[in-house]
Amino acid sequence: MGMTMTQKILAAAAGCSRVSAGELIEAKLDLVLGNDITAPVAIREMGRLRSDRVFDPERIALVMDHFIPNKDIRSADNCKCVREFAAAHHIKHYYDVGEMGIEHALIPEKGLAVAGDVIIGADSHTCTYGALGAFSTGVGSTDMAAGMASGKAWFKVPSAMKFHLTGKPSKWVSGKDVILSIIGMIGVDGALYKSMEFTGDGVAFLSMDDRMTIANMAVEAGAKNGIFPVDAQTIAYMEEHSKRPFRVFEADADAAYDAEYTIDLSKLKSVVAFPHLPENVHPVDEVGLVPVDQVVIGSCTNGRISDLRTAAAVMKGRSVAKHLRCIVIPATQQIYLQALDEGLIRTFIEAGAVVSTPTCGPCLGGYMGVLAAGERCVSTTNRNFVGRMGHVDSEVYLAGPAVAAASAVAGKICGPDSL
Amino acid sequence: MRASGTVLKYGDNVDTDVIIPARYLNSPEPAFLAKHCMEDLDPSFIERVQKGDLIVAGKNFGCGSSREHAPIAIREAGISCVIASSFARIFYRNAINIGLPIIECAQASDGIEAGDHVEVDFDDGMIYDRTKGTAFRGQAFPEFMQKIIAAGGLIPYLNAG
Numbered sequence: 001m002g003m004t005m006t007q008k009i010l011a012a013a014a015g016c017s018r019v020s021a022g023e024l025i026e027a028k029l030d031l032v033l034g035n036d037i038t039a040p041v042a043i044r045e046m047g048r049l050r051s052d053r054v055f056d057p058e059r060i061a062l063v064m065d066h067f068i069p070n071k072d073i074r075s076a077d078n079c080k081c082v083r084e085f086a087a088a089h090h091i092k093h094y095y096d097v098g099e100m101g102i103e104h105a106l107i108p109e110k111g112l113a114v115a116g117d118v119i120i121g122a123d124s125h126t127c128t129y130g131a132l133g134a135f136s137t138g139v140g141s142t143d144m145a146a147g148m149a150s151g152k153a154w155f156k157v158p159s160a161m162k163f164h165l166t167g168k169p170s171k172w173v174s175g176k177d178v179i180l181s182i183i184g185m186i187g188v189d190g191a192l193y194k195s196m197e198f199t200g201d202g203v204a205f206l207s208m209d210d211r212m213t214i215a216n217m218a219v220e221a222g223a224k225n226g227i228f229p230v231d232a233q234t235i236a237y238m239e240e241h242s243k244r245p246f247r248v249f250e251a252d253a254d255a256a257y258d259a260e261y262t263i264d265l266s267k268l269k270s271v272v273a274f275p276h277l278p279e280n281v282h283p284v285d286e287v288g289l290v291p292v293d294q295v296v297i298g299s300c301t302n303g304r305i306s307d308l309r310t311a312a313a314v315m316k317g318r319s320v321a322k323h324l325r326c327i328v329i330p331a332t333q334q335i336y337l338q339a340l341d342e343g344l345i346r347t348f349i350e351a352g353a354v355v356s357t358p359t360c361g362p363c364l365g366g367y368m369g370v371l372a373a374g375e376r377c378v379s380t381t382n383r384n385f386v387g388r389m390g391h392v393d394s395e396v397y398l399a400g401p402a403v404a405a406a407s408a409v410a411g412k413i414c415g416p417d418s419l
Numbered sequence: 420m421r422a423s424g425t426v427l428k429y430g431d432n433v434d435t436d437v438i439i440p441a442r443y444l445n446s447p448e449p450a451f452l453a454k455h456c457m458e459d460l461d462p463s464f465i466e467r468v469q470k471g472d473l474i475v476a477g478k479n480f481g482c483g484s485s486r487e488h489a490p491i492a493i494r495e496a497g498i499s500c501v502i503a504s505s506f507a508r509i510f511y512r513n514a515i516n517i518g519l520p521i522i523e524c525a526q527a528s529d530g531i532e533a534g535d536h537v538e539v540d541f542d543d544g545m546i547y548d549r550t551k552g553t554a555f556r557g558q559a560f561p562e563f564m565q566k567i568i569a570a571g572g573l574i575p576y577l578n579a580g
C-alpha cells in the first residue's frame with residue numbers, strides 16, 4: 001500500500017524508505033518556531049537541559065507577535081527574556097517590533113518555509129505552512145525546547161483524510177468559507193490526530209492566501225496537519241519569497257485514506273461559525289438578525305493582502321455602522337505597506353475603521369479589542385470559544401473578510417450582497 | 420505508577436482558553452497559572468480542588484491553542500490525572516512532556532460521576548471507580564511515553580538518556 005503526502009515527507013525526514021500510520025518515528029526538523037507567549041516557557045525548559053546549546057541558530061525562528069508592542073509589564077518581561085536568549089544564541093530569525101509580523105504570515109513571506117520541510121512551532125496554527133506542501137504542526141513549549149536543542153522531534157505517523165476540491169468558488173466565497181464549511185461537516189474533532197490532504201482541480205482556483213487560511217484552521221478540526229499539493233502557484237510563491245531549495249512530494253495513487261470527501265467549491269456559500277465552537281456553521285443568508293458590537297479583520301488566518309483587498313472592496317465608499325468598532329490588522333509590515341500603496345488603508349480609515357500594527361492581540365483576548373460582557377464580535381480569526389476574545393459572557397462569530405466587512409457596515413451579520 | 424483521588428467532571432471540547440484564559444498568558448509562572456485554572460469554565464474549581472484529585476471529561480479535551488500553560492496549570496493545581504474520551508493532539512503531547520498523567524477511556528468518561536473516588540494504574544491502563552465498584556480498561560501508553568512520564572517529563576527523560 002502507498003503512502004500519503006504527509007507520510008512521504010515524514011519518511012524522508014526520518015531517513016526511512018517507508019513509514020505507516022501509527023508508527024513512532026524521530027524526524028529531522030527544518031525549522032523550530034516560537035513566539036512571545038510560548039518561547040519563554042521553552043527557554044526555561046531548555047535551561048533545565050544538560051546542554052542549552054541550540055542545534056542551528058539559522059533554523060530557529062522567534063517571532064514576537066502576541067502581546068507586542070508590549071501590553072503590560074509581564075508581557076515586556078516575556079519579550080525581554082526571548083530577546084536576550086536570541087542575542088546570546090545568535091538566533092538569525094528573531095523578529096521584534098518594527099520587523100515582526102504575525103508569525104504564520106511572516107514565516108512564508110520571509111521564505112523560511114518551503115515544500116518538503118518538516119516544521120514544528122510552539123503555536124497551534126503552525127499547520128499553516130501545509131499550504132506550501134510542507135509538513136508543519138503545532139507543539140508545546142517543551143517540544144520546542146527539545147527541538148531547539150536537538151533539531152529533532154518524535155511523531156506518531158498520522159493516517160489521513162482526503163478532501164477532493166472541485167470547481168471554482170463564487171465571488172465572495174474565500175478559503176475561510178471552504179475550511180469553515182469542512183469543519184461544519186466533520187466537527188471540531190473530525191480529523192483528530194490525522195492529516196487533512198487537499199487535492200483536486202479546485203485547488204488551482206484557490207490563491208496561496210486562501211490555501212494558507214485553509215491549512216491554518218486544520219487544527220480547528222483536530223488535525224495534526226493540513227497539506228496541499230505543490231503546483232505552479234506554489235512554486236511561483238516560493239521562488240518569489242525564498243532562496244531555499246524545496247522538495248516536491250506527492251501522495252501515492254494507492255495511498256490509504258480513513259475517509260474521502262468531494263467538495264464542489266462552486267456550490268459553497270459564505271458562512272459564519274456561531275459561538276462557541278468553529279463547527280457551529282451557518283450560511284450567512286440564514287442567520288437572521290444578529291446585531292454586532294465589534295468587527296476584527298486580521299490574524300494568522302485572514303490578515304493577508306488578499307483578505308484586506310476583499311474587505312476594502314466591500315467597505316469602499318461606505319461607513320462602519322455607528323456604535324460599532326471595526327479593527328483592521330495587516331498581518332505583517334510588508335502587507336501593511338502593500339495595503340498602504342494600494343490605497344486600502346485609506347479606504348479603511350475613511351470608512352471609520354482603525355488600522356493597527358501587526359499583532360495577535362484581539363484574537364485571543366489579549367489586548368487591542370477585548371470584549372465586555374454581552375458584547376458580540378464578528379471576527380476573521382480562528383476560534384470562538386467561551387471567553388476567547390474577552391469576557392466569559394461575550395460572543396465571537398467567525399467569518400471570512402467579505403462577511404466581516406459587510407457586517408461592519410451593516411451593524412449586523414450579513415454578506416456583501418445584502419448591503 | 421498510580422493516581423488516586425476525587426473526581427471533578429466536565430463535558431466535551433474543554434478548550435485551552437477555558438483551562439487557562441489568554442489574559443493570564445503574560446506569565447509563565449506555574450503557581451500563578453494554577454490560581455486561574457479552569458476559571459472561565461468553572462470558577463469554583465480552584466476552591467474545590469484537592470491535591471490528588473482527577474479530572475474526568477468527554478471528547479477532545481484540551482482542544483485549541485498549543486499553550487503548555489494549560490497542562491502546567493492543571494498539574495500545579497494538584498490534579499493527579501486527566502481521564503477523557505479523547506484528547507486534542509497538542510494537549511496530549513504537552514501533558515506527557517511536562518509529566519501530567521492522562522489516559523483515554525470513553526467508558527470511564529461515561530461511567531464515572533463527579534465526586535466519585537477513582538484510582539488509576541498507569542502500568543496496565545486500569546481505572547477503578549471505588550465509589551461505584553466498577554473498573555474500566557483505558558489505553559496504556561506505549562513504553563517510551565511511560566518512560567517520559569515516569570521520569571517527570573521530556574526534559575528529565577532527555578537528561579537521563
